[in-house]
Amino acid sequence: MERTSCLVVGGGPAGMVLGLLLARAGIDVTVLEKHKDFLRDFRGDTVHPTTLDLLDELGLAEEFAKLPARKLDRIQLPIRGSVQTVFTLEHLPGTHKYIAMVPQWDLLDLLARAADREPNFRLRMNTEATAVIRDGSRIAGVAYRTGDGDIGEIRADVTVACDGRDSVLRAEVGLGSRSWPTPxxxxxxxxxxxxxxxxxxxxxxxxxxxxxxxxxxxxxxxxxxxxKxxxxxxxxxxxxxxxxxxxxxxxxxxxxxxxxxxxxxxxxxDVKLDRLDKWYTDGLLCIGDAAHAMSPAGGVGINLAVQDAVATARILATPLASGTLTTHDLAKVQRRRSIPTAITQGMQRFLHTVAIGPALSGRVDIANAASTPLPLRVLRRIPVLRTVPAFLVARGVLPEHAPAFARRP
Structure with a gap:
């Protein structure tokens, strides 16, 4: 039997950011990652301006700059035999007017190295959460199995599910959700x-x-x-x-x-688009794709998950440190992040309707201007409007900033 204050299940961007921030607050944190390393092709590589701002605030900008990155400052479409700009990021507010394309395993390794410098942080690779532990109606931790076949239990004041759209913890607890069809x-x-x-x-x-x-x-x-x-x-x-x-x-x-x-x-x-009605129960909180599975439309899932993690750390750090954490604190996280999530998913459903669905059904050929969807024709003709979708994709709604306890020069 092991014990920690905050148990984070899933070592993706949300889990690693949450673990690092809470460790810098002096909270005892354990992160479980079921794979033996971060090297998987099925990871998105987009690091959005809000995440770049976060890395600056955490004092990790210099280390991040050493990673193999390519800067994306526009979205282009092949139209009439040439590649034309549809969205541009050059007018975004803030320092970072681009999305950095960085292999996600490199970003996760960077976050892991930073967190390992904190004495109360532990990363358990090759360790998969298999079931929740219940103490009456409360989730008190998880049972786990390692890649070598060892089994055990870790108890925690709070367990945060960051294990993605196929979250084992989300499924086992049975939180209700709403889903939308994807084309x-x-x-x-x-x-x-x-x-x-x-x-x-x-x-x-x-x-x-x-x-x-x-x-x-x-x-x-x-x-x-x-x-589909x-x-x-x-x-x-x-x-x-x-x-x-x-x-x-x-x-x-x-x-x-x-x-x-x-x-x-x-x-x-397998593309899913859904959102939990309630992101938490006593002792357990879901964030990122575990709370709201995102479509790949716009490439915003990683950014939204990181923003969830920052809000979670800021809201839970004090009650975790004082031992006074309740479901009321978990509810605050959902209230903070539900509006950005709903707006982002609404944008994705719009893209499904006006662009992706028609393209897959053969009703649109972007190379033929006569069949180009009206929103894209408007964006091409009025350049200033190109910044609106760019802002929603690159910076999102209600961006989060590192809490003071996690900042480093």
Whole structure:
């Protein structure tokens, strides 16, 4: 039997940020991460301006600057044979007028190193939470299993579920949720990149394909959208058809139509969009995707999860330190973060309706201006409006800042 003050389940961006901030408040924190390392392709790489601001406030900017990063300051679409800017980030308020594209494993390693410098922080890799421990109606901690097969229990004053949309803790506690249909699932794969390719993030919308390409230097990380539930049927065809259909909107990809050698190189992400009615119960709080599974539309899920973690640390640090934590404190976190979550998910549902759904159904071809959705035509014609969606994506609603106890020069 082990004990900690705050037990964080999940070592993604939300879990690592929460663990670091609470440790700097003097709180005893244990983070459980079920994998043996952070190296997984299925991680988003976007570090938004609000997270860059947070790293500045935590005194980690210099260390972050050493990571392999590419700066994204615009979103582009192939239109009529050329790549045109649809959204721009250059007019954002604040110091960081870009999104940094950094391998998420590098960011998580940075956060882990910073947290390890705090004497009351413990990171348990290769350790998976398997069930909650109950003390009457209260969640008192979790049972765990390591990759070596060892089992045990950790009890805590509060357990925070940061274990994603398929959260074991969320499922076991049975918190009710509301969900919305999504028109797509996502295929995730890599393509080679050449020096003459466009840079940054490229969105492709055509009659046959909707995809987003993330520039990682020597390769593209590609998220291509498929109709919801269409994976099995599509895999009966040739894998080369994926890039061939992308090249309809981006002819410069023609030389890579055979870059994918087999379907095992194409991973499926089951897209969900939902939100818990209540993010907490006595002794347990859900944040990030465990509280609100986000669509990949806009690439905002990581940013929202980090903002949840900052608010959680600020609200819970004092009652945890004094031993007076109650469900009232957990409710404060939901009240603080529910409005930004609802607005962001509303934006994603709008994108599903006006762009992604029509593209997947073949009703829109962005290369043909006559069929371009009205919102995109307006953005192209009135440049100043391009900053509005850019602000929502890059900075979001109600951004959080590091509490004073966590700041370092």
């Amino acid at each position: 797509m699932d996502v295929w995730w794969f890599r393509l080679p990149r050449t020096d003459i390719d466009p840079a940054g993030v490229i969105a492709l919308l055509s009659a046959n394909r909707a995809a987003v390409m993330f520039d990682r230097g020597d390769y593209w990380q590609v998220a291509t959208l498929i109709a 539930g269409g994976d099995a049927a599509a895999r009966r065809g040739p894998v080369s058809e994926i890039v061939r259909s992308m090249a309809d909107a981006a002819p410069w990809l023609r030389d890579r139509e055979n870059a994918l050698r087999g379907w095992d190189e194409v991973k499926l992400l």
